[in-house]
Amino acid sequence: MASRADRSDTNNLGFLLAKASQHWNQLLAERFAARGFAEVRPSYGSVLLPLFEQDGLRMGEIGQRARLSKQTMTTLVRLCERDGLVARERDPDDSRAFRVHLTERAREFRPVADEVLRELDTRVLAALGQRQRQALARALKGVMGL
Amino acid sequence: MASRADRSDTNNLGFLLAKASQHWNQLLAERFAARGFAEVRPSYGSVLLPLFEQDGLRMGEIGQRARLSKQTMTTLVRLCERDGLVARERDPDDSRAFRVHLTERAREFRPVADEVLRELDTRVLAALGQRQRQALARALKGVMGL
DNA sequence: CGACTTTAGTCTGATATCGTACATTCTGGT
């Protein structure tokens, strides 16, 4: 019914990547909100998941694990703080650094995060099949290597 | 050498999508700049490509073709205008609307866009192969359908 | 024509992330 400008549209890889990424975040936000954690933005995962593995990390360490820049970490940690999910305290051994700690609220969120992530993974599996899902991950890494 | 927190890291689909999308835009920006069009941001493609197909579109029409919201179009068209790539004029038939036109500079950019897009496509093909590239596009559409 | 609805674009503020530049603090070598 329409197919003139495919380069600018649905077959443009940049377009597909952007939209898929956007949509994924949308899915996360909806599910978190539906379970009573509307304040948890998708990006907070970059802070919370590392801290679920090991609480009390420094900001730079979180950034490394999530592969985000220091500036982004500054911003994200402040937002998480504002929303009552983490607390910072100066590192006693290094007065430049901060230790970031999960709050009770964040610990309550942990099972929700696990559940949502599992649910989405299941849905991806249902939509794509195991083979395609694996191929997708590989292909995305390939794109990052360009 | 490291594999404790895979959920928060390289195998998280959200992470891969975000990074791949980011990287793709990076590739575009670098290549445009290298060819003397440093002012052309990756996002401008959403405005320019539709106009390459048909000049004089209205903002809403561009938005529809690029699947971007009206607010985003307002912003993008202004930036393109600021950078000398498009000009707007009121639509004589509808005084709410604007007609967006390419400037000479944008027309000079067209072959560059084509070339860069072709080059990247070639590189994707080399990195993934035709089969994987197709599968990637399909999988991304699948994710968008979740 | 006048009231209702729809359409075009804008405004404000939020989300997600980076680059460049910087102040502070730590560290290793003399």
Place this chain on the structure above:
DNA sequence: ACCAGAATGTACGATATCAGACTAAAGTCG
């Protein structure tokens, strides 16, 4: 102890995009 250099985080501004609320102009229908 001192200083040069590395590391930690912040400031500012840019890029990319949306949601909700709004203005103004157009279209529709009685």
